[in-house]
Amino acid sequence: MVDPTPIPVAETALAVTGLTVSYAALPVVEGINARFPKGTMTAIIGPNGAGKSTLLKAALGLVPAVAGEVRAFGQPVAKAMPRIAYVPQRAAVDWEFPARVIDVVQMGLYRKTGLLGRMTPALKAQAVDCLARLGMADFAQRQIGALSGGQQQRVFLARALAQEADLMILDEPFAGVDAATESAIITVLHALRAEGKTVIAVHHDLATVSAYFDRVLLLNRRVIAEGPTTTTFRRATVAEAYGNTLLTSIPA
Amino acid sequence: MTADLLQALLFQGGYNAALVSLGAALLGLAAGAVGAFTTLRRRALTSDAMAHATLPGIGLAFLAMAAFGGDGRNLAGLLIGAGLTAALGLYWLQRLTDTTRLPEDAATGAILSTFYGAGIVILTVIQNLSLGRPAGLEGFLLGSTAGMLKSDAILIAAGGAVILALLLILRRALAMTAFDPGHARxxxxxxxxxxMALLLLTLACVLLGLRVVGLILIVALLITPALTARLWSDRIGVVALLAGGIGAFAGHLGASLSLVLPDLPTGPAIVLITFTAFLLSVLFAPGRGLIARALTRARQAALVRA
Incomplete structure (x- = not known):
């Protein structure tokens, strides 16, 4: 008897099949098919209203989908959720909330502590380490409202790091942050990719796509193109997504 | 009077006074700690609507118990009725905000006033029935500690202990839900x-407080200690503990004061003490207090000039 040969499928971190989301009766994204291979870093780009945030939220089950299936690491997303971390676009929290920076990062450890488990010294050290990776260790005791927008963004990324997820999903991580924060965030994301983690980010700055990401998903309600940055991020496809041709900075 | 107050504060003002004082302190502790979470989850107004929605239940429970030949004033029975209509009010509030375009604050106001109006009607009907002796249900509006029984104090103590134990168990989930519900999910x-658990804990505080501060003022015991404590700490655990402490202190001091000054009703006295604590904190709290902020501004202005 011959051993069954393993079928060589590229390992996929996130697989979206036929995903459609509507607000009221209007479809926001339609029939999305996308594969995000393990260990890659994908930029989701497209104009305002293209449904980029909606695609991420629907993939995570935060907004209901009309149709379609989403699987992470071969499992339904709800089941794989412990392996996924999500950083929303400028977290919509009450910035006056009585929480210090370190308290917010420790919330990323909830799956390890549970309802009643103790926040052990090892877990506390891990939270501080996540802050340190983003250059925020000195701010651990600050109340979160006392931070700048870029610093707040770094704290929420540190909270996601604390989850030790295999798939990191970010919604415009660089929106409205200064150069120092952008460089701190991209260093961490590239380190994650080097560890074999998968990164998916909604991205707006077309000038940095090639430097930051190895894959792109061009979106305008439907998938316009998907693939490696070098072959897919081309003037013609980007113009098709954005509906104009004023994109001279992008290779033809 | 000072000597009398001291006696009352040391639980030496007589058996009944000590009961009232202890009951009020335990209520303040539970309501303050739970209120910290209620306020941070932005359910302060909801808790007020819930408190007002207890009134028809109190009246209906009285009528039901009297109709079956029992003592209409049995506290446990009245609280069951109060809890039922408060839960009904919450349910309708949820339905209103889910199924209509009414904004939440308007829906809350509608539920609050409707249930309170219904309660007043039922109480008036009861007053005009010839039941032999007065029902004394008006005491639940603003609290009436005069006739508090040992069993009432035990009920408050036991209820408060259960509430605090549940709060301790659920604190992490409640804090994460209040801070960032999306992430918590x-x-x-x-x-x-x-x-739901937070609303039930809040409802339990409301029910325990009916006897002591009454349904109109209980919201103050949920909100004000929390706001006061927030001025002193940036940590939710510390805020909840401090709020509980402030509530307990206000309950004890208020009950003692009203014992010494018989014209001073207990519930309003407790509420005014919590508000005094809030005012003092607004002025003097380090960092967030008005005086501290004025000093910081003056120092910065001096630096700019130099």
């Missing part, structure tokens, strides 16, 4: 259940 917390 992704971390596997059932935020609907957490919200």
């Amino acid at each position: 992704l971390m596997g917390i059932n935020t609907r259940a957490a919200d």
